[in-house]
Amino acid sequence: MAPVIANTDPDVLLRIEGVSKVFDGVVKAVDNVSLSVSKGEIFALVGSSGCGKSTLLRMLAGFETPTSGRIYLSGQDITDLTPYQRPVNMMFQSYALFPHLSVWDNVAFGLRRDGLRKAELAERVDAMLSLVQLSKYGKRKPHQLSGGQQQRVALARSLAKRPTLLLLDEPLGALDKKLRETTQFELVNIIEQVGVTCVLVTHDQEEAMTMASHIAVMDEGYFLQVGTPDEVYEMPNSRLVASFIGNVNIFEGKVDEDEPDHITVRCPECTHYVGHGISGVPGMNVGVALRPEKIQLSAQQPNKAHNWCEGEVVEIAYFGAHTTYHIKLNTGMNLKVQQANLTRKTADDLTWGDRVFAHWSRDAMVVLTE
Amino acid sequence: MKNLFGRSLFGRTWLIAVFIFLYIPIVTLVVYSFNDSRLSTAWTGFTFKWYVDAAHDRELIDGLIISLKLAFMSATLSVIFGTFTAFVLVRYGRFKGRGMLASMANAPLVMPDVIVGISLLLMLVAMQKWLGFPERGIGTILLGHALIGTSFATVVIMSRLREIDHHLEEAAMDLGCKPFQVFALVTLPLIAAALVSAFLLTFTLSFDDVVIAAFLSGPGSTTLPLVIFSRARLGLDPSINAVATVIIVVVSIGVIASSLYQLRAGRRRQREVAEAYAQVKN
Numbered sequence: 001m002a003p004v005i006a007n008t009d010p011d012v013l014l015r016i017e018g019v020s021k022v023f024d025g026v027v028k029a030v031d032n033v034s035l036s037v038s039k040g041e042i043f044a045l046v047g048s049s050g051c052g053k054s055t056l057l058r059m060l061a062g063f064e065t066p067t068s069g070r071i072y073l074s075g076q077d078i079t080d081l082t083p084y085q086r087p088v089n090m091m092f093q094s095y096a097l098f099p100h101l102s103v104w105d106n107v108a109f110g111l112r113r114d115g116l117r118k119a120e121l122a123e124r125v126d127a128m129l130s131l132v133q134l135s136k137y138g139k140r141k142p143h144q145l146s147g148g149q150q151q152r153v154a155l156a157r158s159l160a161k162r163p164t165l166l167l168l169d170e171p172l173g174a175l176d177k178k179l180r181e182t183t184q185f186e187l188v189n190i191i192e193q194v195g196v197t198c199v200l201v202t203h204d205q206e207e208a209m210t211m212a213s214h215i216a217v218m219d220e221g222y223f224l225q226v227g228t229p230d231e232v233y234e235m236p237n238s239r240l241v242a243s244f245i246g247n248v249n250i251f252e253g254k255v256d257e258d259e260p261d262h263i264t265v266r267c268p269e270c271t272h273y274v275g276h277g278i279s280g281v282p283g284m285n286v287g288v289a290l291r292p293e294k295i296q297l298s299a300q301q302p303n304k305a306h307n308w309c310e311g312e313v314v315e316i317a318y319f320g321a322h323t324t325y326h327i328k329l330n331t332g333m334n335l336k337v338q339q340a341n342l343t344r345k346t347a348d349d350l351t352w353g354d355r356v357f358a359h360w361s362r363d364a365m366v367v368l369t370e
Numbered sequence: 371m372k373n374l375f376g377r378s379l380f381g382r383t384w385l386i387a388v389f390i391f392l393y394i395p396i397v398t399l400v401v402y403s404f405n406d407s408r409l410s411t412a413w414t415g416f417t418f419k420w421y422v423d424a425a426h427d428r429e430l431i432d433g434l435i436i437s438l439k440l441a442f443m444s445a446t447l448s449v450i451f452g453t454f455t456a457f458v459l460v461r462y463g464r465f466k467g468r469g470m471l472a473s474m475a476n477a478p479l480v481m482p483d484v485i486v487g488i489s490l491l492l493m494l495v496a497m498q499k500w501l502g503f504p505e506r507g508i509g510t511i512l513l514g515h516a517l518i519g520t521s522f523a524t525v526v527i528m529s530r531l532r533e534i535d536h537h538l539e540e541a542a543m544d545l546g547c548k549p550f551q552v553f554a555l556v557t558l559p560l561i562a563a564a565l566v567s568a569f570l571l572t573f574t575l576s577f578d579d580v581v582i583a584a585f586l587s588g589p590g591s592t593t594l595p596l597v598i599f600s601r602a603r604l605g606l607d608p609s610i611n612a613v614a615t616v617i618i619v620v621v622s623i624g625v626i627a628s629s630l631y632q633l634r635a636g637r638r639r640q641r642e643v644a645e646a647y648a649q650v651k652n
Contacts, residue, residue: 083543096541100559113546
């Protein structure tokens with residue numbers, strides 16, 4: 001393999017260059033992945049289980065060695081370093097707190113390996129515990145803490161050595177739903193306070209979007225798309241990304257009219273007038289992705305030529321803040337529509353079997369060529 | 371099941387029958403250690419004289435000391451070898467010869483003691499003929515006991531090692547531990563309880579073994595079970611009952627104390643977990 005020269009861009013902290021991991025000579029868990037992460041950012045790897053995101057994270061931690069490719073941290077090649085030689089620390093999904101040690105000793109564990117002087121050690125452990133608001137719990141054993149507190153100890157322990165790179169494996173995966181939301185913000189606050197660069201792995205796209213500044217969507221060892229949360233959500237580059245990140249309706253059709261500022265796509269359900277151009281040709285097969293919350297419902301037929309269709313309400317899921325309707329169109333396609341509940345529920349609301357018109361604006365859709 | 375065996379007349383009778391079956395012999399032995407008569411057929415009065423006799427019986431005391439030493443050494447060796455074997459089998463994944471090692475490590479569990487004893491004896495005789503050592507004695511019995519004990523210790527420690535969250539060891543490495551430090555600082559404390567169980571189990575195995583000791587003992591290495599066994603053939607001496615009673619009392623106290631401790635520790639842990647969660651809700 002030709003020698004790869006590390007990028008010297010000072011903003012780039014982590015560079016992954018053409019990394020692959022093959023298990024048992026056949027299973028390609030990670031397939032030629034390249035990536036750079038800037039200093040101080042929170043980067044999320046998202047994907048369903050088995051997409052290779054955990055393997056990639058474990059290669060960053062040093063628990064797995066890449067079959068090919070190199071990993072650079074602050075310009076230094078760390079590919080062949082052992083976990084204990086890397087300035088990288090990881091917070092495990094199961095927290096992996098040492099059950100035989102107190103909270104204080106758990107946090108001190110990594111610092112003790114560095115042979116710190118007693119006074120400095122105590123100072124740094126105390127500072128970490130107060131950062132995660134557990135100063136009073138130092139003497140307790142992990143089993144004497146609630147799930148949320150255990151998570152904070154795990155965070156304090158992984159931050160104690162002031163790692164250059166922090167890895168989070170499903171950081172909120174073991175918490176119940178209610179706790180997740182508050183913990184999510186706490187976690188981001190602490191990470192930003194410390195200013196550490198962070199790579200996190202999650203299967204929960206909402207978690208990735210709220211926490212991370214950049215997201216990589218993974219599938220079968222590849223990166224499908226890398227971008228900011230709104231880029232990935234509003235401008236997905238493929239049907240796979242569109243359907244993995246959030247809910248989506250995808251219309252299949254052919255490009256009819258192709259202009260620089262707009263295109264029209266003829267689908268069996270309706271004709272779409274899309275307010276952006278594409279790099280394609282008329283007659284090409286494309287998908288039109290339309291998010292459920294970008295659709296309006298009305299009882300009257302809309303007064304326009306494009307971007308509406310008619311159907312029957314077949315399913316209603318009431319969530320309190322919003323309601324999701326499934327509208328069965330004439331072609332048999334099931335259109336998901338999400339409506340904010342702006343007023344209190346009344347008897348006049350839509351109900352099962354109602355005929356409705358669904359319509360949307362020219363900027364609601366994105367055309368997918370892949 | 372609870373109704374069938376716990377409450378019904380049949381269940382209770384069965385339970386009592388089992389207890390009688392298990393404990394009548396032991397109770398008899400304890401009772402007769404206080405019997406004034408030399409014969410175990412008649413009760414003639416209460417006495418402590420067999421205890422006094424036993425305390426002055428050099429052969430018995432020496433046997434006891436040898437047995438204790440032997441059991442201690444054998445248990446120590448078994449736990450050390452067992453820990454390494456278990457660690458290799460559980461943590462090193464698949465390697466060439468793993469299946470072989472796993473079955474070889476288990477073989478002495480099912481092998482009759484007689485066979486282990488006789489095969490070791492044949493080997494030792496051959497060695498002595500060609501090499502001139504080892505002389506049969508405590509060392510050779512220790513060899514036999516450690517061989518069997520290692521198998522038992524391996525099984526006990528393996529089951530505990532399998533339970534441990536592998537991420538704990540990874541976390542330690544991530545925080546800067548070299549592999550040996552991971553073992554010493556994380557793995558070892560977590561399997562400590564299993565090491566103690568394995569030690570007690572192999573200690574007992576060695577302490578009450580007659581068969582292997584009979585094959586491998588030499589002059590000056592007559593263990594307590596061998597002393598008792600040889601005397602029993604000449605008609606039981608009640609001072610042996612006395613020694614046995616002392617052993618039973620010591621063992622019972624140990625067992626009761628440790629189960630009480632475990633029960634308390636378990637309850638305390640449950641309470642603490644409940645408190646941790648209750649506190650968050652308030």
